[in-house]
Amino acid sequence: MQYVSTRATSASAARNPQHFSDILLGGLAPDGGLYLPEQYPQVTGAELDAWRTLSYAELAYEILRKFATDIPDADLKALTAKTYTPEVYRNARADESASQITPLRVLEQSPERTLILQGLSNGPTLAFKDMAMQLLGNLFEYALAKNGDELNIFGATSGDTGSAAEYAMRGKRGIRVFMLSPHKKMSAFQTAQMFSLQDPNIFNIAVEGVFDDCQDMVKAVSNDLEFKVRQKIGTVNSINWARVVAQVVYYFRGYLSATTSNDQKVSFTVPSGNFGNICAGHIARMMGLPIAKLVVATNENNVLDEFFRTGVYRVRKSSETYHTSSPSMDISKASNFERFVYDLVGRDADRTHALFRKVDTHGGFDLSGAPGSDGDEFNLVANYGFQSGCSTHEDRLATIRDVFDDYGITIDTHTADGIKVAREHVEPGVPMIVLETALAAKFNETILEALGTDAARPAGFEDIESLPQRFVVMQPNVAEMKQFIAAHTGLDK
Template sequence: MNYISTRDASSTPATFTDILLGGLAPDGGLYLPAEYPQLSDETLSQWRKLLAEQGYPALAAEVLKLFVDDIPAADLEAIAARAYTHPKFADEQIVPVTELEEGIFIGHLSEGPTAAFKDMAMQLLGELFEYELARRGETINILGATSGDTGSSAEYAMRGRRGIRVFMLTPAGRMTPFQQAQMFGLDDPNIFNIALDGVFDDCQDVVKAVSADSAFKRDNRIGAVNSINWARLMAQIVYYVSSWLKITESNDQKVSFSVPTGNFGDICAGHIARQMGLPIDRLIVATNENDVLDEFFQTGDYRPRTSAETQATSSPSMDISRASNFERFVFDLLARDAERTAQYFGIDVKQGGFSLADDELFSAATDPERYGFSSGRSTHADRVETIRDCWERLGAMVDPHTADGIKVARQWAAQTQTPIVCLETALPVKFSETIEEATGTQPQVPERFKGILDTERHVTSLPNDAEAVKAFISDSIRNTEV
């Protein structure tokens, strides 16, 4: 299996383990498989039996084998088995699926150590990084940005691992108190939290700027765990497969997925699963008030917002106006035209975006027979009402992001005529203020999080400046051992 960059017209091949440690391609593009592996009816039947008899880790290993040919199969099986264990994940199924109401299900992705769906990929990534670094006798310095949950999931997955440091940028004052406590409460010598003076998109821009400095990246062995790293999406494909298997009885049954999204990573994994042949009907993009992606799927116009235009909402992990992983989908939509992709996501995005409204390919994006995307928008009032309804009428408490997904799923339910799985984003405890507004009660705090808000904070404040971040990274590397 070879990988290519979305901006490399020559399709220069790269191996999985090389892109695992590198993250962003040297040309600024994102890596994708040169070709998507295809799922046969026989494979789906084998996986159905495997999940029932051996569980999620065994299924994960089989999916990984389709994308990784430079790590022995037996090692991949061991890696998956270590990544997805109980009680590290609170439920033995790892990703249970429950029915919320007729035709709408919840895929519970928040059973991991930080109560967020990001754990599903990060726990695997931690194992893969440690394995490959040990095999090469190397170290790595991970640089990432978070709007809420990626940071804590990455830090909990990487803390204490040999040969790894983590530098995580957060938008100062933009995360909930619980999210801040989860990250800033960690006192580990290989974990460095940075509060940047800006919004998430600024943090993401700094990560890209640092990664684009090839000399700095090489000399300081900079790697990535944000969803620009292909291995994140690879891990997320697994729960689309497992969720589909759990609510179908035959291989010709289709399922739709409603996915709260800001950075397009979670739903991009669904896009890839669909291209592999998983029987997915609709991929429903659920945005909050920062509705850049909804606007695109409604109109064909992709108009990233400025930092000043990016609203702070009650579903903060989606307060994103430049979706990094969207480039991967557009690359496929444009029949993998790397030159056009580079134009759109290089110069054009910097100048305010681009439009495919008049391009005949755009209709393929929403065509159920082609890419099958739908979309919708949710507001604070929608979130509060959805949370209240789920609690009072259905006895289910959901977090604000998941509420966005449910609201939009209900909007599309009559049109899809297939079961819809809403992918859960996080446990409600991470957003207690909004939960209390909606229900009049505080969400239950799992035992493993008792007292987390009282921990001492470990964080460095820095200006919105890539050079300042690079100086901090260089200094920290000199003064710490891993």
Template sequence: MKYISTRGGMNALGFSDILLEGLAPDGGLAMPEQLPQVSEQTLESWRGLSYADLAFEVLSLFATDIPADDLRRLTRAAYTQEIFNSEDIVPLRPLGDNGLSLLGLSEGPTLAFKDMAMQFLGQVFEYVLAKRGTTLNIVGATSGDTGSAAEYALRGKQGVAVFMLSPHGRMSAFQRAQMYSLQDENIHNIAVRGVFDEAQDIVKALAGDLAFKTKYRLGAVNSINWARIAAQVVYYFHGWLRATDKPGQQVSFAVPSGNFGNILSGHIARSMGLPVRRLVLATNENNVLEEFFRTGVYRPRPAEQTYATSSPSMDISRASNFERFVFELVGRDPARVKALWASLAKDGSFDLSDLKPQFESRYGFVSGASSHEDRLATIRSVYEETGVLVDPHTADGVKVAREFIEPGVPMLVLETALPAKFSETIEEALGRPATPPGNLANLESLPQRVEVMDCSEAAVRRFIEANAKV
């Protein structure tokens, strides 16, 4: 399996190369030259596998340059009951009797779905760096959950330092405490005075400076890193295997969406042959992606028009992973992708409404948006009807999922995080805060270590130069 860039300017590389590369040298994103296919017979043979062994089967289709015995050891180290506090790793919980279920992706150490990919990345980064005898400086941006998941997966790992940018004052108190309370020498938190999109722009600018990237061995842990997408593909297969009992049965997935990486993994799984009926994209008030799937026009918003909402991890107006889907949508034509992103830079939008009929008929995508009042009402109704407490992002997913339920087709909502990470909103909805797990009860009282700085590429660059692992 080799990988190419969505913009056509990268020689085909192996999995381990793009793992360390992050953003492609031409500014594009790595994609497989062709997607592997999983037959119905193979899919049925995976029933009964543990999550770790299912992860091995799926990831072995993408990481063909890692010996099988080594890859199996990495997946078994990443997905353990001790790390995820659950024998299932990803439990499936019914939400009533209408076919709606919750795919529990938040059992990991940071209580968010990002742990599902990050725990594997922590293992595979250390493995590849040791094999190559080199170091890596991870530079990323987070709107809330990616940062803590990456830091918990990479803390103390040999050969890796992490520089994580976050928007100052725009995450929940619990999210800030999870990240900023880490005292490991290889973890560096940077809070920039701006929004997530501006922090992400700094990360992309540094990755695009090839001399700086090479000198300081910069890598990525955001979902621009293909390994994140590949690891997330696993739980779509897991969810399907848990929700069905016969070959070929269709399942729909509802996905709270900000940076488009999570639902892109569902698109990849569907393209590999998983029987997925619909991919239901759910946004909050920052509904740029919902607008695209409704109109065919992609129109990201500037920072001042990006709302701060009660589902803050989705407060994103420029979705990094969207380029990968557009690459597929335009027939894997890198010249057209380059032209579209040039148009985006020049005019602030591009129009693919001529392809709109394919969004659902060919790719299974439908979309919807949710508001603060929707979130509160959904949190209340789910709790009153089922006794299950959901966080505000997952509530966005449930609200939109309800609009697309079909008889006989299980609808799996991908859980984003545990409610304790957003206790203020839970208290507003139910009149009482969400209780964090016992081992995290005092998290917000721990000392915090963070560098607050202006949202400036130069300032972040200077900090990396002073602290990079070389």
């Protein structure tokens, strides 16, 4: 299995295919594109049947070995076994078994509609990001140890990626983490989870701006190839291919747990901001997993919903990006969207490059096919099963109340967006699985508003907001950010 950049034109610096280990520690390709396999590996019905009885770790191994073909099987099996254990994913609810890793809860079941919640928040930071990040930490340590090398991770977070990355990388030999987050725009719990870490290899940087400002700086630094190489810069954002492919696993687990035979289909609704989570679902579907629909659920920052309804991709400015009660989706420039567009335009790297150059220069593109538009590929979106919807603050308050009253479950704000949109797209005979984003405790301010009571917290998180915090505040200035990184790596000495 080899990988190419979405912008691998004839003049591209990344036109030569790469192996999994070659792209593991990086993010963007040298040409500014994102890596994808030359072709998606296919899964047979016989494999799906054989996988139904596997543990999560065993299933992860079977799927990942199709993508990481240059890692010895024994090593990959050991890495997945080390990662996906009940001890790591220990924060299961009282009625769940930690050994399930991603348990399903049937919320509604009838011939007309079946609605299922897939739990993804049992990891150490109580968010779905742990599902991939814990594996990424072990993969990084494995790769660095083989070469006696070191890595400086530079990433951006709107909330959950940062803490998941830091908890996965803390104490890892040869790894430092520089994590950007929008200053005062995460929940108090999310902020405390990151900033309370005192590990010397963790650097939290609060940026005066929104998430897109943080993400733009990560891309700018990644595109400075000389600095990136000299400072040994890598990324854990969802532009990192290994993180996306690790998320593919729970789509297979959700499908296999919700069905009894391979002639059944399911749909997934995914709360979406940066498009990485649902991009993994797109990849699973391209591999042959019987997915009927992939439903993108957005909040008030509805850039992706607008595209999947109209064919127009219109990035918002920082001043037009809303600060909402589902803050991890307060994103107006979805990095992983380029991976889907590459498939949508027939894997035409020149066309993909041109479209995303237009994002940088004109703030978006139009594939609706209307006169004067950039093309008519929007009519092909249905072939990939995508639909969408959006949710507001009032919607999520109402959904949190409904789910608590009807099922006795307290859901977080992003998951509420997912359930609200899922209800609009569920169809008879096709189970709809909603991917959970996080435990409700991470967004207690809104839970308190919706239910009049605090969300329950797992043991060990009772007073996290009162812990001492360690972070710096900086402006969204790329030159100053490079100076900060260089000053703390010591690689320029």
